[in-house]
Amino acid sequence: MTRRIAAGLALLCVALPAHGQSRADPEFLWESFLAPPPEARPMMRWWWFGPAVDEAEIDREIRAMKAGGFGGFEVQPVYPLSPDDPATGVRNRPWLSDDFLAALRHAARTAQAEGMRIDVTGGSGWPFGGPHVPVTQAAMNIRMVRVPVAAGATEFVVPALGPAEALVSARIGAKILAIDGLRAQVGASEVPREALLFVAGRTGQQVKRAAIGAEGYVLDHLDGAAVAHHLETVGERLLSAFAGIAPPYAFFSDSLESYGSSWTGDLPAQFARRRGYDLVPHLPALFLDTPESAAVRFDWARTLAELTGERYLSAIDAWTKRHGTRFRVQAYGTPPTFLSGNGRVALPEGEGANWREFTSTRWATSGAHLYGKPVVSSEAWTWLHSPSWAATPLDMKVEADRHFLQGVNQLVGHGWPYSPPGAGEPGWAFYAAAALSDRNPWYGAMPALTRYLQRASHLLRLGEPANAVAIYLPTEDVLAAMHPQAASVNDAIAHRLPHSLVTQVLDAGHGFDFVDAQAIAAPGFRHRVLVLPRLDRIDPEAYAAIERWTRKGGTLIAIDRLPNSAGGLRDEAARAAVRRLSQRMRATIVSEGDLGPALARAVPDVVLAAPDPTLGFVHRKLPEGDLYFVANTGNLPVQTRARFAGDRGTGAWWDAMTGKRWSAGTGDIAIELAPYETRFLMFGAAAPGSVARASASVRALTGAWRVQFPGRDERGLGSRRPWADDPDTRFFSGTATYRLRFDAAPAAGRCFALDFGVGVPRAEAAGGRSSRPVAAIDAPIRDAAIVRLNGQVVGTVFAPPYRLEIGKALRPGENLLEIQVSNTMLNRLAGRAPADFRLLTARYGERFQNQDQGKIAPQPSGLLGPVSLVEAEASDRPCGS
Template structure:
C-alpha cells in the first residue's frame, strides 16, 4: 500500500511538473509568436470623406505590412474642396457612395485578416443633421433679472427653440413661472434680483464633422435622441456589412458634451430616483461654496445614472443584438463613473501620464476590478506635435506609459488617409501624430509594432495583480459639480493631493482606482485601500469597507475619515451612519492608519511589503505585474531620458527569473534576490518568474572595447539629390540643398576583418554613438527627451543581409553572424521625419474654410522647423567579451 501511495504521489508530481513545463513553454511560444489579436490598431481618418477604393486597398495592405492588426474607420472633416482637376470628391457621410466604400473596406479587411472597427458617428461627440433641437444636448442655465425698487412685474427673456423656463425664484423663494412674457410680483422698497432657470440647449455642434454630418450634438441622456442616432446612423452604417463582415466593434469617443447638465424629463426622473422635487432647489446648482452640496450631489448622481441607463446600456445592447461589440471611452460630460466602464464590452482610456490621475488608469482600473481581459487606450494623441514630428522612439516612450497603467490593446492615433495625388507627405489630422506609410521612416514600423504586439500579448496573460486600491472621491466630485462642467474624471484631476499616485508608485506598489459601486459589488479584493481625504462617502460602500477591514483589510486615510453620506436624500441618518463607521474604523488601529497626505508613501512602506523594492529610488522606473498560474510576469520600463542602473527585489521571485526582451525576442537569466537592473533611456523589459523553462546560464556583463572606427569614408547618396549628402557627424540640414529634405539617405562603406577578429567568444556590435539627455520639462506634447545619434531611424544591412533596425537606445546592433574574414560591406539607410519638407510649404486653408467653415485649427504650426537629420556618430565596431 505504501508503495502504491508513493507511486501515485510521484505520478501526480510528475504530471504537475509536466503541466508546469508545458505552460511555461507555451508562454515563451506566445511571446515569440504572439496571438494576432494583440497587434496594435490604428484610427483611420477618412477626410471628407474623399476616399477611393484602390487607395483604400493600398493603405490596408500598408497597415498590414507595418505590423498593424486592424483599424477603426473615423470619418472627419474635409481637407480639400471638391476638385475636378485632381479627382478629389467629398462623399457625403452616410450617402450610398460612402456606404459602398465602407462595404468595400470591410471586404478587403476580411480578406486581409484585419480587424475593422467603425466609429458610431462622424467626429465627436455623436450628433448630426438628424438631431432636432428637441434632442440636442441640454443644459440648465440661470438668468439674473434685476428688479428696481417699486417694480411690480418681472420681464422674462425671449425663449429660443428648444428652451423653456422651469423655475423662477424671488427673495430665495420659488414663485410660479408665468405663461406670458411678464410675471406679477409684490412691489418692494428696495432693489431686488429674480432668478429664472431655463432648460435649454447648449447648441454645441459635432466637432470635426465630415461633409454631411454637421449638426447638433445629441442629448446623451435622452432616450429619444440616443434611439434616433442608433436608427439613423448606427443601423445605416451597419447596412454596409453583411453577416460575415460585421465590424469587430462600434466605437464611441470620449463624451465632450460641454455644458450638458439637463434633459427634458430630468425633474421627473430626479424625483423618482431621489424622492424630492429638484425644481425647488435649483439655486443650489449654482451656489458658491458648500451651500447646496447635498443637492448638487443628488443632481450629479442622477445625471450619471441616466448616462448609464440611457446611453451606455442601450448602445451596448444594440451592438450585441447586431453581432458586434461596443468599444467606448467612458468618461467626460455628462458624467459617467469609473464603474460605468462595466457596462460596455470594450472599455478604453486616454492619457500617458502614468504618475497622475488620468483616463487611461480610470479605464484599466475598471477593467481589472470588473475582470475584463482586454482594455485599450487611444495612444499618441498629442505625441511630439506638430503632426509628422514623432519618431519611433517617441512612439515607444509613450506606449510604455500606457502599458504601465495596464493597457493591453493599443489604438494608435493615428493613420491619415491621403489621396495619392496629394503632395508628400499627404494629409494629416490637425492634432495627432501621423503614422501612415508616407512617413519617411515607415520602413522601421514593423520593428516598432512587433515590440508593441509582444508586450500587449504578455499583458493579457494571467490576471492583474495590484495590492493597493485607491478610492475615487466620486461623492465629493458630485457635490462640487456645477452645470458648466459636470465631469467626474475632470474633477478627479483637481481633487487628488499632489503626488498621491507618485507616492504609491515610489513605495514599490501598483494600484487600481476603485469606486463605491465596485465596492458594493464585492470587487475590493486588494490588500490595502487608500481613502484620499474624503468629505463624503457612499454609506453602503463604507459598510463594505468596514466589513473588509474586519476580515483583515488594511486602510490608509490621508487627512481625515469622511463625515457625510452624500446627498440630501441620504439625510442626517446617512451622515450619522458614516460618522459611526468612521469612529469604528479609528478603533482598528492595527489595520487603519490616518496620516497626513505627505506621509502616505512612508506609511505604505511600513504596512505593506513592496512588490518591487529598488536599492535606489527612481521616479522614472515603472512596473506592472501579472499573476500567472505558475508564477509572475513583470513589465518594467525606464520612462526617462537617463539610464537606470540599480538592484531590485521582486515579490514572487522563485529563483528562476528571466529577462525577456520584447524588441529582440531574446531572453537571458536574471538570477534572483537582489537582481541587477540595467535600463537604457526609454528601455523596457519583461521579467518572468516561472518554473519549467530550460535553465539559462547566469547573465554575464560584457566588456566593451572599440575595435574599428567607421566614422569616415562613407559613400553617401540620396534619391533625387545630385550632390552627395554630408558624411556622418553632420546634419543634412546644414546643407542648404537638404535643409527641407524629408526622406532617406544611404550610407555605405567597406572594412576588412581578420579571422582572429571573429573569435567565437566575442560579439561584434555596430555602434552608432551615444545619445544626449535633454532637460526635464513638463510635457503637454510628450516626446522622448533625447538628442539621438541617429535621426530618426535606420535599417542596416551587412554583406547584403538584414542586420536590423536602429531607432532606440543603446543605438547598436549585434552583427556577429553576418561578418566574415576579409572585406565586409555595411549599408545604413537613414530616414528622418516629414517635418523638414513641411517646414518649407505653408498650407493655405482659405478656400476650404470658405466652403466648409473653420472645422479645425492645426496645432503647433509655430514649431514647424527643419529638424536635424542623419548619422551623428561616431560609428564604431565594438568588441564585446564576457
C-alpha cells in the first residue's frame, strides 16, 4: 500500500479528499479501489451457541475471519447445541453471567488487537427481551372477545383475564357496559345478542432462539419504560464488558418481529393527545368493517408507528450515542415503523436479495439515501442455498451483487457459527443459514471473494446516490387497512405494492428509491420523477410539498388517478386539502401497464439496445465523475450495448474481481458479461488501452493429468468425473490437487490465461427461500480452486468466466500446473447419520428445528471441465476477452 493511500483511507469511506489530494483525483481513486480501506470489508454475524465458548477458540476464529478477509463480526448469543459435556469440553456460559461477559471482553480485546470491528447484539436471539422483562413490560396486544348473551339474560360471565391484562371496554351494539367484578349486568332482551369485550393483554411471545439464561418475554417496544429497563439491565451489562477498552462499534437490533404487538399501556392517552379524540369508544372499528374503520385504523396504526419511532428507534439511538457507540438496526417489522424511521438511527440495515421487487433492503437503503446515511448494511446470505453447508462462494457473490444493486455498501454475513474443538467436523451450524466459517473446505477461496466484496462496498460508499426516480409508498392506505393481528407497515406494503411498479422503473432504465410522507422533506429527496401508485389516501402536508416540487420542475406520474382522501377520523380538513391539491396538481396519469413508457420519456439513466431484466445497475455521482455498478444477475451471458445519460466522455471498465481496468469507449457502450459477472463503469477517470477485442488462440491441455486426495497416493486421472460418482470419494469433502505438466513457448507481446470452461445454466428450483439455490449454473469447477503455476499462486477460481491470467508465472519449456479444488461439506454429511438432539431438547426444550436436512446428498465435485491455455495479443483488457 502506498503512503498516499494509507493517508487517505479513513476519509475515502465518506468521499472526502485525502490529505494533499484533490477531491477529483482519478488515480488516487483507482489506487484506493485496488487496496480499499478496511472499513469496507464484509462482516460476519457470529453465533455463540449456548453460549459455549472458550478463549482459545475465540481467538482462533477471530483470526480465521481476518485471514478470510472479514473486517469484523457481530456477536449474537443464541440457543445451545449441546448440554454441558466434559467429554467434549462443552460448557455453556449463561447469558449476561460474569462468565459470559468475560468471554465477550476477551473477544473484544482480541478483535481490537487484530484491527477488527466488533458489534454486539443488544439481546439474545430476537426480538429484544428475556428474563428481566416482567409480564407488566411484555409485548401487548388488543384483542376482541365475543361473548354470547342468551335471550332474556340480564348478565353474563366475564372471561378470565391473564396476568397484567385489563378489560378496556365492553359493549353490546352501541351501548357501553359497566363491568362489576366477574359478571356484567345487561338489560333483558327477547333476542340473543353478542357482547364485545376489548382486552389489553400480553402476546406471551418468548424470545426466539434464546441462549441459556436469556429465556423470557419479548419486551413492549411501544413502552418507553420497558425499553429503558432493557437498556439499563441488558445494554449496560453488555457494555460493562468493554470497560477500560474501546466500546463496540455498534449495538445491533434485529428486525422487530414482535408478532401481534398492537397496544401499550398508555396508548389511549397518547392517542387522545395525538389524534384529538378517545380511541376506546371506537375499538370495534379495529376489528369489524364499519363505515369508520379505515379512518380509525389509520389513526391507531399511525400512533403505533410514531411510538415505535420515538420510544424504540430514537431512544436506543440516543442511548448508544451517550455510550460512545452507534445503533445499527433493521428498522421494520411489528410493531409498525415508517420508512422514514431509518432517519432516526445511525446505521440502517435491511435484508432481502430480490432486487426487482419491494424488499426490506430497499426500505433501508432508501431511508439511508434520503437522510444522508453514507453507510447502509444488509443481512446477507440468510437462507442461502439451504441446508447449512450447501452454499458456495459463487452463491455468496450472486446474492451479494443483488444487495449491491439495491444500494447496500456494507455486508453483514449470516453467518459464522462458533464451534468448539470437541464438536468434530464440520462442527456446529445455525439451523437456517449458510455456514460460512473456515470449517468449509472451500474457505481458502474466501479471501478472493471478500476482496471483491470489499472493493465493491468501498466504491459504493463514495459520492452520492444518483437515483432519478422515487416511488411513493402507499403507507397511508396500509395504515387504514391495518388490523391488530398484523400491525406491520413493510409487510403490508410488500403485498400491496404492485410488483410491476418496480420492474417497470428498472426496465425503463432508472434507479429509484422508495419514499414516504415524512421523507418527502428529507434532504436527500432530490429525485426528478415521483411515481404515485394507486392511492386513496396521502398525507396532505407531503402532498403539498409534492405540488411545490412539481412547480420547480419535478415530474409526477400517478397510476390510474390522484388520491382523494387523507388522515383519520377527525381530519376532514386534511381530506379537503387533498381534494383541492388533486384538482390543481400537475401530474401525468397513466395505467399501471403504461408506467414504463412514461418513464422512458423522462430521460432514462441507462438505455439498453434491447430490454434485459437480468442486467442491473447502480449509479453514484463522485467528484471524479459518474460511477456505475453493472451486474448480470442471470445464468446466461449478456451481450448488448447501452447508452448512459448525459455527455460523460470516455468510460473505463473497472473489474473488482481481477483489479484490472480498460477503456469502455464513448457513446453506446458495449456490455459483455459472463453469467453472474459484474463490473464498474467509471466516467471521468481515464483508462489505458482501447476497446478493440484481442484475438485469441485456445489450446486444450490434454496431457497426463494426475489427482491426489489427502492421505492417498497420487494417481492418474482417467476421466474427469465428479467425486460423488466414485465410491472411493463419494462422501469426500475437502481439497484434492490436480496436476499437469505441459510445455509452453511464451513470447513477448502476448498474454496467457487458463480457461476452465463454461458453466451450464439450469432452471432455478421451485420452492421457497430455503430451497432455491442462488447460482443456477453447473460450474466446471465444484466449487472453488486455488491455482498454482510452477509453485506460484496465480489466482482463485469460483465464478464465471472461470478464467485466470497467468502472467509471468508461465515459462518457456515445461510448466507444472497445480489446481487445488475444494467442494462443500454436504458430501461428508451425506455419509453420516444426522445429529441427534434428543438429550439437548430434553434438557432445554426445542429451541430450533434443523431445516432441509432431507436435501443433504453428495454433490458433483472436483475439476469437471477441460482446461485450456488461451494466448492473445497483450492489451489492457483481460487476456483473451
